Amino acid sequence: MKSGLRHSMDYLHTWAGVLFSVLLFLVFFMGTLSVFDREIDRWMMPDTRVPQPEAVSFDRIALPHLRQLAPDSRQWLVQYPSPRDPVMRVGWNDGKEFKTRQVDVNTGRLLPEAGSKGGTGFFFPFHYSFHIKWNDVGYWLLAIVSIAMLILLVSGVIIHKKIFADFFTFRPGKSTQRATLDVHNVSSVLLLPFHFIITLSGLIIFVFIYMKPGISLMYGSEAGKVSQEAFGQVIRAPAKQAGELASVDAMVAQAQALWGSGGVRRVSVRNPQDRNATVEIQRRPHDQVAYETHTVTFDGATGAVLHRQNVSAAMTVQRFFSGLHMIPFDHWWLRWMYFAMGLVSCVMIGTGLLLWVEKRRVRQEKEGRISYRIVNAVAAAGCMGTLVATLSMLVANKLLPAGLPGRAALEQWIFFAVWLGALIHPLARTWQPPHCTDTRIAWREQAWAGALLAVLAVAMNAVVTGDHLLRTLDRGTLAVAGTDLVLLVAAAFAAITARRLSARPAAISPEATSMMKAAA
Amino acid sequence: MSKPRFSWQSALTRALIGALGGFVLAISFMMGTAGTLTASGLLTRADAVVIAGMLAFLVWATAVLVAFGAATAMRAAAWVLGSATGFALLGWGSIALVGNA
Numbered sequence: 001m002k003s004g005l006r007h008s009m010d011y012l013h014t015w016a017g018v019l020f021s022v023l024l025f026l027v028f029f030m031g032t033l034s035v036f037d038r039e040i041d042r043w044m045m046p047d048t049r050v051p052q053p054e055a056v057s058f059d060r061i062a063l064p065h066l067r068q069l070a071p072d073s074r075q076w077l078v079q080y081p082s083p084r085d086p087v088m089r090v091g092w093n094d095g096k097e098f099k100t101r102q103v104d105v106n107t108g109r110l111l112p113e114a115g116s117k118g119g120t121g122f123f124f125p126f127h128y129s130f131h132i133k134w135n136d137v138g139y140w141l142l143a144i145v146s147i148a149m150l151i152l153l154v155s156g157v158i159i160h161k162k163i164f165a166d167f168f169t170f171r172p173g174k175s176t177q178r179a180t181l182d183v184h185n186v187s188s189v190l191l192l193p194f195h196f197i198i199t200l201s202g203l204i205i206f207v208f209i210y211m212k213p214g215i216s217l218m219y220g221s222e223a224g225k226v227s228q229e230a231f232g233q234v235i236r237a238p239a240k241q242a243g244e245l246a247s248v249d250a251m252v253a254q255a256q257a258l259w260g261s262g263g264v265r266r267v268s269v270r271n272p273q274d275r276n277a278t279v280e281i282q283r284r285p286h287d288q289v290a291y292e293t294h295t296v297t298f299d300g301a302t303g304a305v306l307h308r309q310n311v312s313a314a315m316t317v318q319r320f321f322s323g324l325h326m327i328p329f330d331h332w333w334l335r336w337m338y339f340a341m342g343l344v345s346c347v348m349i350g351t352g353l354l355l356w357v358e359k360r361r362v363r364q365e366k367e368g369r370i371s372y373r374i375v376n377a378v379a380a381a382g383c384m385g386t387l388v389a390t391l392s393m394l395v396a397n398k399l400l401p402a403g404l405p406g407r408a409a410l411e412q413w414i415f416f417a418v419w420l421g422a423l424i425h426p427l428a429r430t431w432q433p434p435h436c437t438d439t440r441i442a443w444r445e446q447a448w449a450g451a452l453l454a455v456l457a458v459a460m461n462a463v464v465t466g467d468h469l470l471r472t473l474d475r476g477t478l479a480v481a482g483t484d485l486v487l488l489v490a491a492a493f494a495a496i497t498a499r500r501l502s503a504r505p506a507a508i509s510p511e512a513t514s515m516m517k518a519a520a
Numbered sequence: 521m522s523k524p525r526f527s528w529q530s531a532l533t534r535a536l537i538g539a540l541g542g543f544v545l546a547i548s549f550m551m552g553t554a555g556t557l558t559a560s561g562l563l564t565r566a567d568a569v570v571i572a573g574m575l576a577f578l579v580w581a582t583a584v585l586v587a588f589g590a591a592t593a594m595r596a597a598a599w600v601l602g603s604a605t606g607f608a609l610l611g612w613g614s615i616a617l618v619g620n621a
Contacts, residue, residue: 005589011525012588144539150581151538155588203577211573214550218558218569218615229566314567318574 009155016155017352018375020148022382023130025349027145029386030127031198032342033119035327035335036486038084040119042479044397045102046465047112048087049477053105056080058248058267061108062090066272069101070094074238076269081105082284083330084479115407116397122412123390128202131412136209142202143210149199156188177358180351187348194341195348201325204318230315234297234307236276243275246303255281255296258308262286265293275301286330290316291323346383353379357439370430376439377426384446385422387494391453392418394487398460422446440501447498454491458484526588534587534596541600542583546576548604551611559614 033040042049062078070076070092079089091100102111125131129138188195203210208227216223227233252264265284271277277300282293295309311319323329327338357379360372393415400407426442461484462468472481526534553572557563563571583600590596 004591007525008588009585011531012585015531147539147542147577147581147584150577151584154581154585200577204574207570207573207577211547211550211569211576214547214554214573214576215569217547217551217611218554218565226566226569229564230570312564312567314563314570318570321574 009158013155028345034124037119039479043483044118045114078267080264184351201321204321238271238274239276241275251298285328290320350383373430380426380442381423389419394457444501451491451494454487533593538584538587542580545604546580548607550576552607555611555614
């Protein structure tokens with residue numbers, strides 16, 4: 001391979017890494033949490049810790065609530081309970097925004113406002129939109145970050161002279177920097193297929209957003225038709241005459257008979273009070289990788305089948321990649337593997353940033369430059385600070401009084417406020433003599449803060465909800481028990497990291513310098 | 521230590537060629553490929569758009585790599601924008617052949 005290309009790719013890898021690592025860390029960290037977003041919901045919304053329902057009825061449970069909550073809405077959406085989510089979610093568009101409430105199917109009772117966005121309302125949207133809704137800026141930021149990830153992966157492979165050897169190289173007993181490089185290399189090489197597929201599939205999910213200009217060129221003025229054609233949707237205009245909805249439970253039974261097996265994921269009713277109402281029933285894709293819902297559309301007034309979705313081979317490929325990314329299937333081992341691989345990705349990104357800082361620390365100090373300190377502060381806030389902000393949000397979830405107006409938004413703002421604090425903290429440490437050259441102080445202090453907050457979150461959950469670990473394990477409330485256990489493991493890891501960072505800060509050894517030269 | 525191969529002006533130019541030019545290339549690739557697949561009758565319009573759209577992400581990423589791998593920024597621009605023009609012409613021709621229907 002030409003050394004010129006390798007140097008170009010090294011340059012690209014280094015600087016794209018520095019510029020995008022924090023955003024990439026955010027995407028991967030929030031994506032990792034989203035693997036268990038429903039379980040985090042159970043932890044953050046104690047009212048939803050209800051038993052799995054035996055049977056679900058739209059007509060008896062969802063319909064009365066929707067008629068009361070949203071009589072004039074043009075669309076009702078009802079998310080059926082699943083093994084990961086025992087409550088029913090009823091949702092409607094009130095003309096301005098989409099609203100949801102949760103229902104305990106066992107009692108038919110509408111649960112009080114959750115007062116929390118939970119995993120599905122905060123961590124998951126953060127993963128794909130950064131909570132920036134204006135003009136789809138969040139989605140486009142994600143596209144740029146994802147393309148950056150793809151080029152980081154390819155350029156990372158090109159600059160590796162010894163990719164096979166790096167696969168087996170880990171020297172934790174050596175200098176911190178050598179160990180950091182080894183962790184970065186091993187985590188990158190070992191999970192290269194995962195990194196590549198998860199990034200590409202993330203882009204493919206939003207193909208209809210990112211490729212909108214191309215779609216407009218292909219479809220001309222009919223660009224809106226593409227999703228109708230691709231997904232085989234049936235959309236009827238309202239007749240503007242009052243109509244009565246036939247039994248949706250009967251339609252569900254009919255859809256299940258057509259599918260042969262499987263439960264309902266979601267029921268969507270368009271123009272529910274109109275004679276031209278339609279009811280779309282989606283199958284829960286629990287037994288397949290592809291996010292394929294086999295939607296059956298019924299005439300709302302008569303209950304007759306209007307359309308049975310049968311997506312094309314091309315769309316099946318798109319749905320397969322979507323499923324590969326979003327894990328709709330029931331498979332706990334694979335779900336945990338995704339979680340573990342997501343964490344390894346976070347480690348890969350974090351260690352990459354640390355390498356950049358460590359490589360420049362001594363040289364820049366000699367030259368009187370401080371850019372490495374700023375990058376270190378941003379890296380600390382972006383990696384450890386994100387963890388601290390997340391844990392602060394979980395603690396706030398237990399401390400804020402129930403029924404507090406704007407409680408869910410307040411939780412969210414606590415996350416952002418702590419995150420901002422996590423940026424100010426390392427910046428302040430950076431300019432605080434005499435340890436301003438020790439880049440590890442801020443990381444260490446934030447790691448301790450993370451460890452304490454994680455333990456505090458578990459303790460607060462036990463005190464406030466009464467669902468301590470022994471009880472949840474005994475009762476089989478595994479969503480809550482699992483979240484508590486992961487928090488305790490995170491606390492242990494944070495404490496170990498903090499202790500390791502407490503070791504004497506060292507100047508770069510000659511051995512590490514020669515190793516860096518070799519790596520470059 | 522990575523050698524500072526590019527000046528910041530060159531790096532910025534290449535980044536713009538890769539990111540913006542790459543996106544233009546991806547869109548024109550999508551149009552050219554989807555148009556050709558539709559015109560040849562191999563796929564329906566929606567299927568062709570989905571298949572070409574998925575592949576276009578790889579084209580976009582490749583454009584960034586080409587932008588930084590090329591010997592000069594001018595050559596990078598020529599590669600990326602030249603390919604974009606080629607695909608755009610292909611797409612324009614095939615769409616003109618079958619229309620937007």
